[in-house]
Amino acid sequence: MDTVNYVGLWTVVKREIIRTLKVINQVIWPPIITTLLYVFIFGVAIGSRIQSVQGVTYAQFLIPGLIMLQVIDASYGETSSSIFQGRFMNSIQELLIAPLSATEIVAGFVLGSLARALAIAGIITVLGFILVHTLPQNWLLYAGVLVVVCVLFSALGIIFGLMAEKFDHLAVLTTFIITPLVFVGGVFTAATMLPPFLRNLELFNPIFYTIDAFRASYTGQSYLPIGVSLAAIGALALIALGTALRMVATGYKLRA
Amino acid sequence: MTLANPAIAIDGLYKRYGELTAVDGISLRVEAGDFFGFLGPNGAGKTTTIGAIVGLLRKTAGSIQIFGYDIDRQWRVARRLVGLAPQEFNFDRYLSIRDVLLFQAGYFGLRPRVVCRRVDELLERFDLTAKAHVEYTKISGGQKRRLMLARALIHEPKLLILDEPTAGVDVELRLELWEMLRVLNAQGITIFLTTHYLEEAEALCRNIAIVRGGKIVAQQSTQGLLDGHRETTLAVRLDRPIRELPATPVLRGARFEVGDTLVQVDGLTASQVASALAALEAAGFIVEAVDFKRATLQDVFLELTRS
Numbered sequence: 137m138d139t140v141n142y143v144g145l146w147t148v149v150k151r152e153i154i155r156t157l158k159v160i161n162q163v164i165w166p167p168i169i170t171t172l173l174y175v176f177i178f179g180v181a182i183g184s185r186i187q188s189v190q191g192v193t194y195a196q197f198l199i200p201g202l203i204m205l206q207v208i209d210a211s212y213g214e215t216s217s218s219i220f221q222g223r224f225m226n227s228i229q230e231l232l233i234a235p236l237s238a239t240e241i242v243a244g245f246v247l248g249s250l251a252r253a254l255a256i257a258g259i260i261t262v263l264g265f266i267l268v269h270t271l272p273q274n275w276l277l278y279a280g281v282l283v284v285v286c287v288l289f290s291a292l293g294i295i296f297g298l299m300a301e302k303f304d305h306l307a308v309l310t311t312f313i314i315t316p317l318v319f320v321g322g323v324f325t326a327a328t329m330l331p332p333f334l335r336n337l338e339l340f341n342p343i344f345y346t347i348d349a350f351r352a353s354y355t356g357q358s359y360l361p362i363g364v365s366l367a368a369i370g371a372l373a374l375i376a377l378g379t380a381l382r383m384v385a386t387g388y389k390l391r392a
Numbered sequence: 393m394t395l396a397n398p399a400i401a402i403d404g405l406y407k408r409y410g411e412l413t414a415v416d417g418i419s420l421r422v423e424a425g426d427f428f429g430f431l432g433p434n435g436a437g438k439t440t441t442i443g444a445i446v447g448l449l450r451k452t453a454g455s456i457q458i459f460g461y462d463i464d465r466q467w468r469v470a471r472r473l474v475g476l477a478p479q480e481f482n483f484d485r486y487l488s489i490r491d492v493l494l495f496q497a498g499y500f501g502l503r504p505r506v507v508c509r510r511v512d513e514l515l516e517r518f519d520l521t522a523k524a525h526v527e528y529t530k531i532s533g534g535q536k537r538r539l540m541l542a543r544a545l546i547h548e549p550k551l552l553i554l555d556e557p558t559a560g561v562d563v564e565l566r567l568e569l570w571e572m573l574r575v576l577n578a579q580g581i582t583i584f585l586t587t588h589y590l591e592e593a594e595a596l597c598r599n600i601a602i603v604r605g606g607k608i609v610a611q612q613s614t615q616g617l618l619d620g621h622r623e624t625t626l627a628v629r630l631d632r633p634i635r636e637l638p639a640t641p642v643l644r645g646a647r648f649e650v651g652d653t654l655v656q657v658d659g660l661t662a663s664q665v666a667s668a669l670a671a672l673e674a675a676g677f678i679v680e681a682v683d684f685k686r687a688t689l690q691d692v693f694l695e696l697t698r699s
């Protein structure tokens with residue numbers, strides 16, 4: 137018999153994409169509209185008074201940060217709500233009784249999440265080109281960081297989707313940890329704009345590494361060596377992925 | 393798959409939740425092709441046992457084989473052989489009725505183009521074609537029950553596990569589902585059924601296990617269970633009001649009200665029934681009507697599960 141249930145894995149991915157399309161007004165258009173507002177208010181209106189940052193206009197500087205902001209949110213939100221809803225409605229039992237391994241289930245959710253994140257990133261990238269005439273200079277770095285960040289946050293979404301006892305718990309991580317870390321992690325500011333104390337504090341913020349590396353795909357400049365940032369994000373992604381896999385494999389809050 | 397192997401072989405199954413033992417050392421064999429009833433009161437361990445068979449829970453101890461395949465070591469093959477219709481509706485709310493079947497097939501490794509025809513056949517067979525493109529929240533309870541069965545069958549399992557398949561459905565649909573299950577069993581699918589409707593088990597199942605407190609308290613053929621409890625209740629309508637009954641041992645314990653014409657006697661064997669009627673006639677009564685109530689599976693069940 138086959139060792140990997142590829143059809144099953146693809147079916148999980150397809151199901152996640154269908155779910156995204158069914159709630160498109162909740163998960164695709166809002167981040168796009170929010171991004172447009174950030175670009176117009178911070179980038180164009182206020183940013184016109186700011187001198188160039190990392191060799192580009194402030195509006196152009198904002199775009200990669202905003203992409204990261206929405207990709208992180210989308211990746212975490214997709215898997216955490218899907219897993220939690222599946223547990224809440226018991227529909228996840230359809231997967232649990234099927235010949236699907238923990239790796240296939242986790243991969244299906246992560247790839248489904250990646251599809252949503254890439255769609256959002258793609259739309260914002262196009263809007264960035266149309267509105268403020270910026271495009272990535274290094275597409276490989278652009279795609280690489282996107283994928284690793286998506287894996288990291290979709291794995292975190294699986295972990296919290298499994299741990300949560302009610303929907304409210306899912307918001308705890310976003311409200312109290314992810315959103316603050318993203319906002320202070322360099323979406324709106326370059327590290328060089330910060331006083332030395334805050335600049336050093338940023339090194340303890342994992343989101344800072346993701347935005348710094350991703351922005352380098354646009355501007356070609358980064359505060360930290362790109363290899364260091366990629367290693368840090370990659371390590372975190374592996375730890376999160378390993379934890380999510382372990383939880384699904386042992387049936388944590390899935391199999392009584 | 394080897395047909396010589398039993399469809400289900402459970403050996404020493406235990407499931408404990410902290411101090412609570414939900415399944416307490418169950419061992420069970422269900423032969424291939426059987427229609428097997430797994431009965432017990434609420435909390436007896438039926439759904440827990442099913443959960444262990446299909447991999448929805450982690451066993452504390454014991455082994456389970458499906459047609460000879462161990463559910464832990466050969467889980468992929470074992471799961472492909474089982475179709476489950478759980479007690480509670482657990483459909484994916486984002487999918488249409490047709491997609492519920494297509495996606496379930498996909499999870500089992502079947503490509504849509506391979507399974508498309510089977511999906512349409514099942515929709516037709518379970519009278520769901522008209523609802524194929526609506527979400528499950530928009531169909532009736534009876535249609536949801538039929539969809540559960542269709543979904544359990546989509547990957548052509550050899551063993552169908554049904555946890556209360558007719559809960560909450562009207563009599564007409566229940567009879568319709570019974571007929572569907574009989575046909576499936578006649579086609580060679582082994583059926584493992586739990587139900588609270590004991591007449592359902594009596595009508596459908598060839599073999600039965602009764603479980604109480606996580607242990608099996610009886611396991612034999614349905615007929616064997618009933619034959620072991622052949623006692624009959626005799627109800628006799630007499631020609632005139634009863635003042636007193638003849639003092640014969642067979643009528644000891646007879647129930648009647650003075651002035652009424654009805655007398656009932658419980659727990660009689662066939663020969664005692666004849667003796668009772670003879671005693672009544674000897675006492676001058678004319679028997680106008682006789683009715684017998686034979687022990688049903690419900691009587692057997694209550695006797696075995698009452699603490």
